[in-house]
Amino acid sequence: MNIDNIKKQFPIFNNKVHNNDLVYLDSANSSQKPQVVVDRIYDFYTKEFSNVGRSVHYLAVAATNLYENTRSMMQKYINAKDPNEIVFTKGATEAINLVANTFGQKFLEEGDEILLTELEHHSNYVPWHYLRKLKGIKINFAEINNDGEITIESIEKSITPKTKMIAITHLSNVTGAILPIKEITSLAHSKNIPILIDGCQGAPHLKLDMQDIDCDFYAISCHKMYGPTGLGILYAKKKWLEALPPYQGGGGMIRDVKKEGISFGDLPNKYEAGTMATAQVIAFGESIKFLNQIGIENIEKHESELTKYGEEVLRKNNSVKLIGNPKNKGSVLSFTLDGIHAHDIATILDEDGVAIRAGHHCCQILHDKLGLTATARASLGVYNTKEDLDKLNESINNCKKIFDR
Amino acid sequence: MNLKELYQEIILDHGKNPRNLKKTENFNKDARGHNPLCGDKVHIFLKIDENKNISDISFEGSGCAISMASASLMTDLMKEKKENEVKELVDDFLKMIKDSPEMKSKIISDDEKTKLMSLSGVKQYPMRVKCATLAWHTLTSAMSNSQEETNTEKFD
Numbered sequence A: 001m002n003i004d005n006i007k008k009q010f011p012i013f014n015n016k017v018h019n020n021d022l023v024y025l026d027s028a029n030s031s032q033k034p035q036v037v038v039d040r041i042y043d044f045y046t047k048e049f050s051n052v053g054r055s056v057h058y059l060a061v062a063a064t065n066l067y068e069n070t071r072s073m074m075q076k077y078i079n080a081k082d083p084n085e086i087v088f089t090k091g092a093t094e095a096i097n098l099v100a101n102t103f104g105q106k107f108l109e110e111g112d113e114i115l116l117t118e119l120e121h122h123s124n125y126v127p128w129h130y131l132r133k134l135k136g137i138k139i140n141f142a143e144i145n146n147d148g149e150i151t152i153e154s155i156e157k158s159i160t161p162k163t164k165m166i167a168i169t170h171l172s173n174v175t176g177a178i179l180p181i182k183e184i185t186s187l188a189h190s191k192n193i194p195i196l197i198d199g200c201q202g203a204p205h206l207k208l209d210m211q212d213i214d215c216d217f218y219a220i221s222c223h224k225m226y227g228p229t230g231l232g233i234l235y236a237k238k239k240w241l242e243a244l245p246p247y248q249g250g251g252g253m254i255r256d257v258k259k260e261g262i263s264f265g266d267l268p269n270k271y272e273a274g275t276m277a278t279a280q281v282i283a284f285g286e287s288i289k290f291l292n293q294i295g296i297e298n299i300e301k302h303e304s305e306l307t308k309y310g311e312e313v314l315r316k317n318n319s320v321k322l323i324g325n326p327k328n329k330g331s332v333l334s335f336t337l338d339g340i341h342a343h344d345i346a347t348i349l350d351e352d353g354v355a356i357r358a359g360h361h362c363c364q365i366l367h368d369k370l371g372l373t374a375t376a377r378a379s380l381g382v383y384n385t386k387e388d389l390d391k392l393n394e395s396i397n398n399c400k401k402i403f404d405r
Numbered sequence B: 001m002n003l004k005e006l007y008q009e010i011i012l013d014h015g016k017n018p019r020n021l022k023k024t025e026n027f028n029k030d031a032r033g034h035n036p037l038c039g040d041k042v043h044i045f046l047k048i049d050e051n052k053n054i055s056d057i058s059f060e061g062s063g064c065a066i067s068m069a070s071a072s073l074m075t076d077l078m079k080e081k082k083e084n085e086v087k088e089l090v091d092d093f094l095k096m097i098k099d100s101p102e103m104k105s106k107i108i109s110d111d112e113k114t115k116l117m118s119l120s121g122v123k124q125y126p127m128r129v130k131c132a133t134l135a136w137h138t139l140t141s142a143m144s145n146s147q148e149e150t151n152t153e154k155f156d
C-alpha cells in the first residue's frame, strides 16, 4: 500500500499550516476527507439534488435510490444481516441517545442498572445519566487495570442481577485499548443482557462483522471514517428495532396520522424522522468505497505498525509519559510531558503544523481515575507516516526547549 | 505575534512558579472558576478590609501556563486595590485581551501594564483566550461573592 498515493487523495494536505506541511494527528477526533467524498457532495447538490422518499419525480426517485444504496453498502461493510438494521443518525452521539432513550422508556424501571466502563466517552455516559433522573436507574462502571485496559474479568465482576444493559467502547479514544467485545458480548448474552458497543473508534480502524460479534447495538461516527460530518450510523438487531418505540416523531416515519392517533412506519423509516442528512449519506457511500479499495485489513496493519513505531519513538523520549499500555492497542498515543500542560503542548505543536488534541477528550471519568486534568493525544489515520511521528517527537522537543528557557 | 512572543519569559516564569499560590488565612470572600475545555481550575481567596480594600489575595488551582501566569500576575496586581479599582482593572484587562491594543487604566504603572500585556498574545489563539481570562472572571465572582462557579464557557 502506497501512502503517498493515499495521501494525495486528501486535498487538505495541499495546504500549509503556519507555513509548515500539515502533520495531522487528530483522526480520533475526526478524520480528513478524500476528494471523492467532497466531490460527491458537490455533484449531488449540483446535478442530482432532491429530497428522498417523498416525491415521485425523477430526481426524487434517483436520490432515494442513492440514499438507500449507501445503506446496503454499509450493511455489507459491517456484515449486518439486513439493510434495515442500518439506521442513519446525526452522529454516534445520536445513535447512543436513540438507544438509551427508547430502551429506557420501554424496558427500564427504578433500581435497574446499566453497566459502562471507566473508558467511556461522554457520549456513552450522559445519555444513560438522563435515565437516572427519569427512571431512577443506577449506573455502574467496570474498572480499568493499570494498563488502561478493560478485561472480561472486570466486566464479569461488575455485572449484577439488576444489570439490564452493557454499553462499552470498542476502542478507547484515550488509552487505545481494544476491548474483547466478542467475548464480552457472549458473556452478556449468557446472562440475557443486551449489549451496545460504542464503535466510534473501532469502525475506522478495525474489520467489523456484526453477525460474528453478535452485539445488539453498534454506534458509528461517519466523520471519523473519512466521511462527512453530521452523520452517524446505528446498527441494531432487527428484533430490537422492531421492539423499541420510535425515537423522534415527524414526517417520513409514520404510516397513518389521524386526529385520534398515529401508526408508525416500517423499518428503517421508523427511526429516520424528518429530512435526513441526504448529501452526507450519499457521499458516505464514497467513503465506504475508499475504505474497500485500500482494504480495512491493510489499514489495520499500516496503523498498527505506525502505532508501534510511535510508541517506540515516544518511549525513547525521557520527558514523555505515555498514558496506558494495553496489549491490544489501537492507533491512539496519549501522553503527558513533565511540567508542561497539554494545552500548552498543543499550541506549541500547532505552530510546527502538528495537529494534536489536548484536554480530557470527553473522558473526564477516565482522567479523574488517572489523576490527570488533561492529556495530549496524537491519533492516526490511513494517511499518516513514520515521518509524521518523527515530526511529532521533534516538535515535542521543541516544546521542551521553549519551556526550559 | 508568534509563539515565542506568547510563551515569553514573563509567562513562563509566572506559569511555572506562580506567585500567591496558597490559601489566604481568614479569607472573607472566595470563588471557584473552571474552564471545561482545558480543565483549568482556579479558586480565588480574598481578604477585604473594612475600607473595601483587598488586603490579601491568593489562589489555588491547576492548569496551563497561560492560566497560571494570568492568575499569578493578577493576584500580584490586585493587592491593596479598592473595590472600584478592581472593577476598572478587570474591565481594562478583558478589553485588552479582546481587542484593545493596550491597557488604558491610570491606576497601574507602565511596568505593570507591560507585564500584563504579555498575555495579549492569546488574541492569536482564540481557543486559549479563556485560559487568560479565567482568573479575572473568577475574581469578579469572588468580589460579588456569587456562589455559582465561574465557567468560562458562559463567557465569550
Ligand SMILES: Cc1ncc(COP(=O)(O)O)c(C=O)c1O
Binding pocket: A028, A029, A090, A091, A092, A093, A094, A121, A123, A124, A169, A173, A198, A200, A201, A220, A221, A222, A223, A231, A232, A362
Ligand atoms: C469513543 C467515542 N464515542 C462517541 C463519540 C461521539 O461521536 P459523534 O461525533 O459522531 O457524535 C466520539 C467522538 O468524539 C468518540 O470518540
